[in-house]
Amino acid sequence: MAGLARISVQTADFDPGAEAEALSAGRTDAGALVTFTGLCRADDGLTGLELECFVPMAEAEITRQVAEAEGRWPLLGVRIIHRHGPLRPGERIVFVATLSSHRRAAFEAAEFLMDYLKTAAPFWKKEHAPGGPRWVAAKAEDDAAAARWTTPRE
Amino acid sequence: MAGLARISVQTADFDPGAEAEALSAGRTDAGALVTFTGLCRADDGLTGLELECFVPMAEAEITRQVAEAEGRWPLLGVRIIHRHGPLRPGERIVFVATLSSHRRAAFEAAEFLMDYLKTAAPFWKKEHAPGGPRWVAAKAEDDAAAARWTTPRE
Amino acid sequence: MKLVYFAWVRERIGRSEEEVEIPAGIATVADLMRWLSGRGEEYAHAFEHAHVIRAAIDQRHAKSDASIEGAREIAFFPPMTGG
Amino acid sequence: MKLVYFAWVRERIGRSEEEVEIPAGIATVADLMRWLSGRGEEYAHAFEHAHVIRAAIDQRHAKSDASIEGAREIAFFPPMTGG
Numbered sequence: 001m002a003g004l005a006r007i008s009v010q011t012a013d014f015d016p017g018a019e020a021e022a023l024s025a026g027r028t029d030a031g032a033l034v035t036f037t038g039l040c041r042a043d044d045g046l047t048g049l050e051l052e053c054f055v056p057m058a059e060a061e062i063t064r065q066v067a068e069a070e071g072r073w074p075l076l077g078v079r080i081i082h083r084h085g086p087l088r089p090g091e092r093i094v095f096v097a098t099l100s101s102h103r104r105a106a107f108e109a110a111e112f113l114m115d116y117l118k119t120a121a122p123f124w125k126k127e128h129a130p131g132g133p134r135w136v137a138a139k140a141e142d143d144a145a146a147a148r149w150t151t152p153r154e
Numbered sequence: 155m156a157g158l159a160r161i162s163v164q165t166a167d168f169d170p171g172a173e174a175e176a177l178s179a180g181r182t183d184a185g186a187l188v189t190f191t192g193l194c195r196a197d198d199g200l201t202g203l204e205l206e207c208f209v210p211m212a213e214a215e216i217t218r219q220v221a222e223a224e225g226r227w228p229l230l231g232v233r234i235i236h237r238h239g240p241l242r243p244g245e246r247i248v249f250v251a252t253l254s255s256h257r258r259a260a261f262e263a264a265e266f267l268m269d270y271l272k273t274a275a276p277f278w279k280k281e282h283a284p285g286g287p288r289w290v291a292a293k294a295e296d297d298a299a300a301a302r303w304t305t306p307r308e
Numbered sequence: 309m310k311l312v313y314f315a316w317v318r319e320r321i322g323r324s325e326e327e328v329e330i331p332a333g334i335a336t337v338a339d340l341m342r343w344l345s346g347r348g349e350e351y352a353h354a355f356e357h358a359h360v361i362r363a364a365i366d367q368r369h370a371k372s373d374a375s376i377e378g379a380r381e382i383a384f385f386p387p388m389t390g391g
Numbered sequence: 392m393k394l395v396y397f398a399w400v401r402e403r404i405g406r407s408e409e410e411v412e413i414p415a416g417i418a419t420v421a422d423l424m425r426w427l428s429g430r431g432e433e434y435a436h437a438f439e440h441a442h443v444i445r446a447a448i449d450q451r452h453a454k455s456d457a458s459i460e461g462a463r464e465i466a467f468f469p470p471m472t473g474g
Contacts, residue, residue: 017171020191028196028243034264035189037174038474041255042182051473052398054466057450058473082473089182094474101195103268104299110188111261114474120452122466123473124398135399138470145258192391205390206315208383211367212390236390248391257474268391274369276383277390278315289316292387 006078007066009058011085016095023077023099030076032103034110036096042089045130051093053084054122065116069098072112073105080113084123112149119146160232161220163212165239170249177231177253184230186257188264190250196243199284205247207238208276219270223252226266227259234267238277266303273300309376311344313354314385317361320354330376337363338372340382354384362387392459394427396437397468400444403437413459420446421455423465437467445470 008014020035040049066078077099087093096113100106117123118139125136162168174189194203220232231253241247250267254260271277272293279290312325334343338358345355355361363370364383376382395408417426421441428438438444446453447466459465 015171016174017169020170020189024191024193026244028194030193031195033189033191033193035174035187035191036257036261037178037187037189038257039178039184039187040182041185052401053473054395054397054447054450054468057447057466060450061452090180103190103192103265107190107261107265107268111257114257114261118474119471121473122397122447122468122471124469125472126398135469136472138472142474206318207390208312208314208364208367208385211364211383214367215369272391273388275390276314276364276385276388278386279389280315289386290389292389296391 006080007059007062008081009053009055009062010081010083013083013092014081014095016092016097019079019081019095020097023079023097027076027099029101030099031101032099032106034098034103034106036094036110036114037092038094038114040087040089040091040093046089046127047130048089048128049087049093050126050128050133051084051087052124052126053082055084057122058082061121062117065113065120069109069112073098073100073109074102075100075105075109078109078113080117082117082121082123115142115146115149118142160234161213161216162235163207163209163216164235164237167237167246168235168249170246170251173233173235173249174251177233177251181230181253183255184253185255186253186260188252188257188260190248190264190268191246192248192268194241194243194245194247200243200281201284202243202282203241203247204280204282204287205238205241206278206280207236209238211276212236215275216271219267219274223263223266227252227254227263228256229254229259229263232263232267234271236271236275236277269296269300269303272296309379310381312381312383314383316386317354317384321350335375335377336372337365337370337374337376337382340376341372341384360387361385392462393464395464395466397466399469400437400467404433418458418460419455420448420453420457420459420465423459424455424467443470444468 016037079097081095098106098109119142170191233251235249252260252263273296341355341358344351365379424438424441427434448462
């Protein structure tokens with residue numbers, strides 16, 4: 001199943017439309033394609049981000065988490081891209097696409113993977129703002145979002 | 155708020171990547187862009203779909219439901235495209251994109267809008283299959299999915 | 309009043325729209341379905357399971373007990389299957 | 392053993408990686424953090440709130456009571472903030 005997923009940890013930008021298209025092209029068994037694109041916001045005068053990454057661990061961890069998602073939902077394809085390095089406001093940071101026969105599986109798997117990327121993939125954001133650079137603190141709400149996948153929903 | 159949304163009910167295909175790009179282009183306040191693309195599956199030897207639509211009501215109803223979504227979640231933009239007419243397996247049927255500061259709002263609003271489109275937008279699918287054409291029956295699971303938005307989640 | 313029909317309701321009736329004169333005493337969507345059922349075999353067939361048929365008054369969803377007073381257009385159709 | 396540091400753990404220690412000889416008796420991730428804290432002011436600063444520091448053994452997340460026996464590489468870093 002893990003062979004269905006393509007994972008990239010890279011500094012370069014990417015084309016979400018082309019990535020999504022590549023995932024579903026030529027298939028007639030998929031009914032639902034969900035994509036998530038995370039963008040760099042200019043909160044509080046932020047002028048840019050520096051995203052630090054432990055690259056080989058990120059690739060290994062995301063691969064493991066995709067396998068987990070593929071065990072939980074009937075997925076036909078997964079594509080994940082996570083950038084690192086310097087990023088300006090408005091730039092794309094992360095991309096998750098999930099393909100399934102049915103929409104609920106595609107939506108849930110994409111949310112699960114994003115909650116995971118926020119809390120357990122080895123990336124660290126440093127913000128460049130008027131008050132000087134500062135490391136972003138982990139958010140309790142992100143831990144809570146990730147924790148909801150450890151117990152069955154509904 | 156409704157002015158943020160662009161709604162199209164059309165027979166022509168569309169470009170999901172370009173639509174998503176147009177929604178977020180030039181913004182630095184958005185952190186999360188979710189897209190859903192619904193595709194025509196070739197289940198049980200299906201050779202095509204005919205999607206009937208009450209066009210002016212579809213436009214009016216979807217506009218009302220987008221306003222409902224904008225009241226529930228802090229959305230920065232919404233784009234909805236729903237095709238009608240003949241469709242072949244593998245073709246795109248429907249597109250929902252939601253833009254927000256935070257991912258949870260974007261995911262939930264997209265799921266809400268899709269659940270609504272399935273159960274309350276005036277479209278009817280007729281399948282062309284080896285046994286002859288047949289109208290698709292509404293699914294109880296789609297009604298259940300739509301019903302979960304009438305009570306607060308979690 | 310203009311009536312419009314979709315999907316298998318349209319197919320069973322054999323037309324997609326028509327103008328009708330509604331007699332006095334027909335107050336609700338349910339009344340209108342009952343009255344239409346008596347207009348011929350094709351209507352009786354279309355509305356034989358009236359409880360599953362949905363209606364819209366002037367392009368808004370309406371329940372079977374909704375008043376049709378003042379309506380310009382009423383649509384009848386099966387449960388929706390878009391998305 | 393190779394140690395690697397990220398984000399403010401890396402900045403406080405002043406290096407991104409190093410090779411160290413671990414003395415006998417250092418069995419777990421927690422033991423290793425305590426031992427590192429005694430190596431100098433920069434390490435003491437980096438590990439002053441050891442309970443918030445995360446570790447990975449050979450590129451897998453590891454709890455503070457995990458055994459470091461046989462590890463080739465151990466990473467220390469703050470809570471992650473990707474996505």
